[in-house]
Amino acid sequence: MKKHNFSAGPSILPREVIEKTAQAVLDFNNSGLSVLEISHRSKGFEAVLAEAVSLFKELLNIPEGYSVLFLGGGASLQFCMVPFNFFETKAAYLNTGVWAAKAMKEAKGFGETIEVASSKGANYTFIPKDYVIPTDADYFHITTNNTIYGTELHTDIDSPIPLIADMSSDIFSRPIDVSKYALIYGGAQKNLAPAGVAFVIVKDELLGKVSRYIPTMLNYKTHIAEGSMFNTPPVLPIYSALETLRLLKANGGLVEMQKKNIYKAELLYNAIDNSRIFVGTAVKEDRSLMNVCFVMKPEYQALEADFLKFAQERGMDGIKGHRSVGGFRASIYNAMPVESVQALIDCMNEFEKQI
Ligand SMILES: *Cc1c(COP(=O)(O)O)cnc(C)c1O
Numbered sequence: 001m002k003k004h005n006f007s008a009g010p011s012i013l014p015r016e017v018i019e020k021t022a023q024a025v026l027d028f029n030n031s032g033l034s035v036l037e038i039s040h041r042s043k044g045f046e047a048v049l050a051e052a053v054s055l056f057k058e059l060l061n062i063p064e065g066y067s068v069l070f071l072g073g074g075a076s077l078q079f080c081m082v083p084f085n086f087f088e089t090k091a092a093y094l095n096t097g098v099w100a101a102k103a104m105k106e107a108k109g110f111g112e113t114i115e116v117a118s119s120k121g122a123n124y125t126f127i128p129k130d131y132v133i134p135t136d137a138d139y140f141h142i143t144t145n146n147t148i149y150g151t152e153l154h155t156d157i158d159s160p161i162p163l164i165a166d167m168s169s170d171i172f173s174r175p176i177d178v179s180k181y182a183l184i185y186g187g188a189q190k191n192l193a194p195a196g197v198a199f200v201i202v203k204d205e206l207l208g209k210v211s212r213y214i215p216t217m218l219n220y221k222t223h224i225a226e227g228s229m230f231n232t233p234p235v236l237p238i239y240s241a242l243e244t245l246r247l248l249k250a251n252g253g254l255v256e257m258q259k260k261n262i263y264k265a266e267l268l269y270n271a272i273d274n275s276r277i278f279v280g281t282a283v284k285e286d287r288s289l290m291n292v293c294f295v296m297k298p299e300y301q302a303l304e305a306d307f308l309k310f311a312q313e314r315g316m317d318g319i320k321g322h323r324s325v326g327g328f329r330a331s332i333y334n335a336m337p338v339e340s341v342q343a344l345i346d347c348m349n350e351f352e353k354q355i
Helices: 013-027 043-059 072-086 098-108 222-227 235-250 253-273 298-313 338-353
Strands: 066-071 090-096 111-116 141-142 163-166 183-187 198-203 278-280 289-294 328-331
Touching: 043 066, 043 235, 066 222, 072 098, 072 163, 072 198, 090 098, 098 111, 098 141, 098 163, 098 183, 183 298, 198 222, 198 235, 198 289, 235 253, 253 278, 253 289, 253 338, 298 338
Parallel strands: 090 111, 090 141, 141 163, 163 183
Antiparallel strands: 066 198, 183 198, 278 289, 289 328
């Protein structure tokens, strides 16, 4: 049976990326050696890293003056690396979900941390809009896509202070205006590569302004100076990331990617909106193009387990919603083919017909 992978993370990667990675594990560039067993400072691997950085800059149209880093520790390590490098007197955070709250928690350990706005009271079903960013804070932190709740900020906002964004689950899903950000970070395992590497895009001139000692490994300057090679970087996920980036470029870059993502998400949201039994959880204007969250209408709630089983039997994998939302979540990242989205819709319709 064909499997349709709706997992939230780690999640679907293009088949081609998996095959090319498997090939490099067996024999890297016809060298007779595996990418797993060569030095990260070998010419071969240095070329991989250099091309990955250069494709990051090209695809995201990153202006001069920014560095691209590949680091271990996932997005979660960035939750503390950000305050280590940017927090001097106070920081401001937008609380749009569990990941945003976790990032904010780390800042609190450094001092005064302002929650500028929060949608927690509404179980994070929307992204707050009417708020004022304090101009005396060192930075303003946002989470552009809230993976668990299926909400997404669809524009690059203006901020009077350095803007820092966790883009773990929507990086490369649309073109972004990097010049509006001081720093963008994310774990690779949603839209880019297997787990094990985080990416950081940082504006160089904003670093070096805090007065504290920053541990060497947590200092962005260390990694900029050494081109992500201060210590051994996660070589295999970086290799896969390179293959994903090559494929993105070959398929028309982020403008094309965004079109496909809008098309796929509309297909699924329309099916949910036209359904007698399912209903979306996020406020319409903030709906994520990456994570589609829906539940059963109250009168059908008892059928949730039945639908999960029904869907699983038809090859739908990973659609159980996060425990804090319940219901279902279909993660339809870049690599998700429209055929799989259609298969899920067919499955929903089929289930609806028989009840
Ligand atoms: C998955 C996710 C994280 C956590 O990433 P790790 O690499 O596991 O630390 C953080 N933020 C967002 C928005 C995520 O989706």
